[in-house]
Amino acid sequence: MQPHDTHADHAMTMPTDNKIAKRFAKAHHSYRSHAVVQRLMVQRLMAGLLAYLPAGVLPQVLEIGVGSGLLTDALLERYQVQQLYLNDLYEHIMENPLANQPSQCQYLLGDICHIDVPQGLNLVVSSAMLQWVYPLDGLLVKLYHAMATGGYFAMSSFVQGNLEQIYQLTGQGLAYDTPKQLLARLTMAGFVIDKVEVSDEVVYFDSPMAVLRHLQATGVTATSGSFRWNKQRLDEFCQRYWQLADAKGVPLTYRPIIIIAHKKTNKTP
Known part of the structure; x- marks a missing residue:
């Protein structure tokens, strides 16, 4: 799971999974109070999902990038989950309280691109995380094949133009897909x-x-890789930002x- 530069002409050393894990682990307890937009994303994601998958019992659910548990809470408020799989890079997620305890809960720690995932999933959810996976193609195919026919995939992420002021002032940032590119990846996966x-x-x-x-408190550094702040660079950044x-x-x-999105049902011969 490799972060990526927005433009090829800005070469940098990309953060490793270990560095990403350390960032978000450090921000684990501050995330909820600072993640204003991410909280809004969870609300909209659940509202959108409920329109297609009404509240009720779900046998197997996987959440990717659990973080501080904003999406987990919203999910368990609306669905009765029998088997819940929770994934992230760091073990702090095991400290998250589960208000409405699922019948069974299993933690899948590690890079979702490389660890085994359960089969026959009825729902896969992820909020404000998949922008760290590039390209998404391999993971989407992996998830598609792990899902039960008719299962739903509900995701929120960020697209091109996200944190545009930071990129404008530093030339640093992730290579976000456009909405069209992201939808094409999903369609190609099936x-x-x-x-x-x-x-x-x-x-x-x-x-x-x-x-x-704010960015630090939500686990997102304003820059990545080889970019290093110094007094002159910080002063210039602040002056231009003002x-x-x-x-x-x-x-x-x-x-x-x-x-x-959903995994289409098999056509009968």
Whole structure:
């Protein structure tokens, strides 16, 4: 699972899975209070899923990138899960309280691209995580084959234009897919797309430094790889960022996408 640069002309050493795990493990307890957009994404994801998969009993569910458990909580509030599989890179997820305990819960620690996943899954969910997997193609095929026929895949992620102010000022960031590219990957894997929703969510802060603290508190560093802050670079960043401020404050733009898809039923001969 490798993060990736937005443009080829900005060469950098990419964070390893271990570095990503350390970032999010460090932010585990601060995530919930700072992840305003990510919380909104969970709400929209669940609302979209319920339109296609009404609340009820689900035999087998996999959540990828559990983090602090925002999506887990929302999932268990709406569905009676008999077997829940929870995945992430770090073991802190095992500390998350499960308000509505599933019949059985199993933790799958490690890179979802490389570990074994259960078969016959009725639902696979993931929120604000899959942008770290590039390209997604191999994982999507793996998940498609692990799902039961008619099973649903509900995901939220970020697309091109996410954190645009950070890229504009530092030239650093992930190579986010466009919505069209992401949908093409899902279709090529075999999924039928049921719902797509893209939005721009602008969060305002008191200062450029507050933006950086926010990103750190949610496990996302403003830059990656070989980029290193120093006093001169930080001063320049703040000075230029102030020029983007308006009456509401210093803006940071998120561009989330919500997708509901399913594994098509087999056609009878």
